[in-house]
Amino acid sequence: MLAAERLVILDRDGVINRDSEAYVKSLAEWIPYPTAIEAIARLSCAGWNVAVATNQSGIARGYYDMQALEAMHDRLRELVQKADGEIAYIAYCPHGPDDGCQCRKPEPGLLEEIRQGLSLNSLEGSWLVGDSLRDLQAAEAMRCRPVLVRTGKGRRTEQKGEGLDSAMIFDDLSSFVDWLLAQESSY
Known part of the structure; x- marks a missing residue:
């Protein structure tokens, strides 16, 4: 069984790859940040489990299909x-914002799916890295430690200042991973 305190959950668009106001609709449009893949691999090599929790309402909107999403993943x-890294689990919500589902962040359904998929008792103590208020709210609902990155929508989220009280803020995923791994080595 995995330990929740050795789990980092990542939002996808805006954290791992470039986001787009027009949605990331195809493999050609899915462009990872230069340091994000390496940061995930460094976490994995250091014994951390990495999962992804991503809202993908473009499916419900008809902008792309499941085949395109699977190609990106x-x-x-x-x-x-x-x-030399590994993604332990990818959870996605294909619903639109008005569908009333329980999986679309800030609802906790994606995180609950990750918890069950990785056979964890809880996610308390795990980290959730996102670029939006929805990500931070989902983290708090499941007692994860919230992290905001300034990539994607992160700078706008930071400027609004709402819901950031308990969040740590980093320039990007790589700077968070640098900090987290440095914390470990100082013990």
Whole structure:
């Protein structure tokens, strides 16, 4: 069984790859940040489990289909594996914002799916890294430690200042991983 305190959950668009106001609709549009794949691999190599929790309402809106989403996730896994890392679990919500589902962040359903998929008793103590208030709210609902990155929508989220009281803020995923691994080595 995995330990929740050795789990980092990542939002996808805006944290791992470039986001787009027009949605990331295809493998060609899925462009990882240069340091994000390496950061995930460093976490994995240091004994951390990495999961992804991503809202993908573009499916409900008809902008792309499940095959396109799976191609993006397959590419993510492939790049991380080439860097000697591993993604333990990917959870996604295909619903639109008005569908009333329990999985679309800030609802906790995606995180609950990760908890069950990784056979954890709880997610308390795990980290959730996102670029939006929805990510931070989902983290708090499941007692994860919230982290905001300034990539994607992160700078706008930070400027609004709402819901940031308990969140740590970093420039990007790589700077968070630098900090987290440095904390470990100082023990």
